Amino acid sequence: MAKLHLITYGCQMNEYDSERVAGLLREHAYELTADESEADVILLNTCAIREKAEEKVFSKLGELRRLKTARPDVVVGVMGCMAVLQNATVFRRAPQVDLVFGSAAIARVPELVARAREGRRHLLETAEAPLVKITARPPGVRPLKAFVTVMEGCEKHCTFCVVPRTRGRERSHPPAAILAEVRGLVADGCREVTLLGQTVNAYGRDLTPPTDLAELLARVSEVPGLARIRFTTSNPYNLTPRLVRAMADVPKVCEYFHLPLQSGSNAVLARMNRGYTRERYLELVAALRDAVPAMAFSTDLIVGFPGETEDDFAATLEMVERVGYDNVFSFRYSRRPGTPAASMPDQVPDAVKAERHARLLAVVQRVTAARSARLAGRTVEVLIDGASRKDPGALSGRTRCNRVVNVDGGGRAGVGDVVDVQVTEVLPHSLRGVLVPTPEEAVCSSR
Numbered sequence: 533m534a535k536l537h538l539i540t541y542g543c544q545m546n547e548y549d550s551e552r553v554a555g556l557l558r559e560h561a562y563e564l565t566a567d568e569s570e571a572d573v574i575l576l577n578t579c580a581i582r583e584k585a586e587e588k589v590f591s592k593l594g595e596l597r598r599l600k601t602a603r604p605d606v607v608v609g610v611m612g613c614m615a616v617l618q619n620a621t622v623f624r625r626a627p628q629v630d631l632v633f634g635s636a637a638i639a640r641v642p643e644l645v646a647r648a649r650e651g652r653r654h655l656l657e658t659a660e661a662p663l664v665k666i667t668a669r670p671p672g673v674r675p676l677k678a679f680v681t682v683m684e685g686c687e688k689h690c691t692f693c694v695v696p697r698t699r700g701r702e703r704s705h706p707p708a709a710i711l712a713e714v715r716g717l718v719a720d721g722c723r724e725v726t727l728l729g730q731t732v733n734a735y736g737r738d739l740t741p742p743t744d745l746a747e748l749l750a751r752v753s754e755v756p757g758l759a760r761i762r763f764t765t766s767n768p769y770n771l772t773p774r775l776v777r778a779m780a781d782v783p784k785v786c787e788y789f790h791l792p793l794q795s796g797s798n799a800v801l802a803r804m805n806r807g808y809t810r811e812r813y814l815e816l817v818a819a820l821r822d823a824v825p826a827m828a829f830s831t832d833l834i835v836g837f838p839g840e841t842e843d844d845f846a847a848t849l850e851m852v853e854r855v856g857y858d859n860v861f862s863f864r865y866s867r868r869p870g871t872p873a874a875s876m877p878d879q880v881p882d883a884v885k886a887e888r889h890a891r892l893l894a895v896v897q898r899v900t901a902a903r904s905a906r907l908a909g910r911t912v913e914v915l916i917d918g919a920s921r922k923d924p925g926a927l928s929g930r931t932r933c934n935r936v937v938n939v940d941g942g943g944r945a946g947v948g949d950v951v952d953v954q955v956t957e958v959l960p961h962s963l964r965g966v967l968v969p970t971p972e973e974a975v976c977s978s979r
């Protein structure tokens with residue numbers, strides 16, 4: 533068998549795409565290797581969300597130049613968002629690259645790799661292509677938890693974002709294809725799926741007949757053997773009352789909502805072209821908590837967007853306190869060439885961004901710690917997914933609100949089980965707990 537080495541940068545969508553590439557090439561007699569020096573094909577799945585991510589790729593390509601000089605028959609390819617945005621730059625700065633392709637061409641990866649191995653140089657495939665549901669996975673992968681792409685692309689045009697250019701317009705996979713993929717995963721032992729889309733709550737409006745995420749959640753939930761459903765990433769603009777109701781009505785959907793806010797200032801939100809205000813966002817949070825009181829929220833925040841004043845930043849801090857997030861992913865604004873925000877006036881100096889980011893992290897730490905503290909003494913449902921990293925004798929899993937819990941299984945629980953755990957200790961990044969006896973065990977021990 534020929535050998536494939538895959539290097540993945542960036543988001544969950546990229547992780548998922550890499551799995552598909554490995555699965556498709558497996559069907560053409562390629563096996564994965566962790567050792568790039570023995571690979572016949574090396575593919576870098578890239579991210580373009582920040583300049584740093586791109587520089588990492590060029591630095592890796594620089595390292596691979598030596599390997600390519602020693603073994604010219606090795607195919608080096610660049611795929612993903614940077615491949616679409618920077619294809620000319622990739623070939624100019626790294627002429628040793630043989631192949632550049634976007635996510636729309638993933639279904640054709642065996643053919644593209646074959647052409648590159650036949651000696652075709654500088655192959656470029658970055659145009660939009662028909663949407664294909666690829667369910668191939670690498671061999672031996674029988675995941676307990678899996679990502680399932682339900683739609684591709686985004687049409688929101690936030691002024692800081694390159695995704696609409698790299699992943700194209702919104703296109704949803706038909707429910708039947710998604711259900712078939714979920715059933716196949718569950719047959720292989722999967723207990724939890726995360727439905728993926730750049731704007732996952734816009735799912736289905738492009739289909740004939742149109743459908744929506746609420747309907748899809750209900751149908752996925754009917755798959756026997758599946759324990760949990762998550763989904764990401766939602767846009768507040770597309771959050772409908774039907775989806776709020778589904779969060780309460782579909783029992784397998786976890787009480788965890790990733791709802792990117794980006795900024796707490798209405799002026800900044802307008803410049804970002806996000807399509808909602810802080811007031812609307814708070815209404816949505818209130819509606820979700822009304823429907824599901826235990827709902828945990830996570831969010832994305834950008835610090836130092838062009839024109840962000842001290843008052844704008846204070847509004848973001850205030851939103852973190854008001855919403856009471858369980859988790860926050862925060863980033864300093866980074867100019868992306870070709871986006872409207874890159875040429876906006878009043879770019880915020882790096883030192884100011886760094887100082888604000890440090891202040892934000894301090895508030896986030898306090899708020900998330902307070903949310904964790906509320907779990908002390910409570911009984912939580914945990915899906916056991918492996919051994920504890922720090923104590924191999926203990927088991928580890930996640931709550932429905934996505935917290936890591938380490939628990940002594942005492943031989944009574946194993947990987948894949950959904951168990952009740954009483955939280956005995958709240959640590960900065962995890963919880964500790966003890967198994968709650970099942971009713972049968974309680975009866976036994978009382979005799």
Ligand code: SF4
Pocket residue numbers: 686687688689690693694695696730731767
């Ligand atoms: S909704 Fe998300 S993916 Fe779409 S443009 Fe905005 S930030 Fe980018």
